[in-house]
Amino acid sequence: MHARDITFAAVDFAREKKGDKLLLLDLRGHSSLTDYLLLISGRSDRQVQAIAAHIHDEFKHQHQLYPLSIEGMDQGRWVLLDYGDVTIHVFQQPIREFYDLEGLWSEAPEVELVQETP
Numbered sequence: 671m672h673a674r675d676i677t678f679a680a681v682d683f684a685r686e687k688k689g690d691k692l693l694l695l696d697l698r699g700h701s702s703l704t705d706y707l708l709l710i711s712g713r714s715d716r717q718v719q720a721i722a723a724h725i726h727d728e729f730k731h732q733h734q735l736y737p738l739s740i741e742g743m744d745q746g747r748w749v750l751l752d753y754g755d756v757t758i759h760v761f762q763q764p765i766r767e768f769y770d771l772e773g774l775w776s777e778a779p780e781v782e783l784v785q786e787t788p
Contacts, residue, residue, distance in 0.1 A: 671733055673705045673755035680751075680758055681783055683728045684710045687721040689760070693772060694781040705755040707778070709771060711763045715746030722749035722760045729753075 671679070677694055684692060689710040698705045712718035722743060729735040739752040748765045751758040759771065 671735060676729075676735070676753055676756045677706045677708055677781070679729070679733070680708055680725050680756065683725045684708075684721050684760070687724045688717070689721045691763070691766075692783055694783055695772075695775050695778040696781050697775065697778050700775065700778045704752075704757040706757070706781070707771070707775060708756065708758045709766065710758070710760045711766055712760055714762070718749055718760050718762055719743060719746040722751060722758075725751060725758060725760075 681692055681694065689712060691709070691711040693709040695707040695709075696705070697703075697707050710721060712721050722740070726737065726740065729737075735753065737751045737753050739750070741750040741752075742748050747762050748769075749760045751760070759766075761769075
């Protein structure tokens, strides 16, 4: 899978578990670590864990794609899924606001995500 395909699949997987405030940043030309940064909010430890686990499981089962690293799954406050060219952060909203990755990468262009219709 190409990085852009991974990001949009992850967006769909996050939405399936009611991930909120999804933001996709294009870091190509801004970072040598990753091409895309996907930020997702959850309302509780369990929801953050459920979103992250669902993304991981769906990539594994549907695409045989495994992350290079997973951090924070035990606590469920902030989970990092590192797929190399795509980095996914699933946060509880207060943690997301505190670390303000949107502000850190404010010069990176936002990739438009089509909103789901209810």
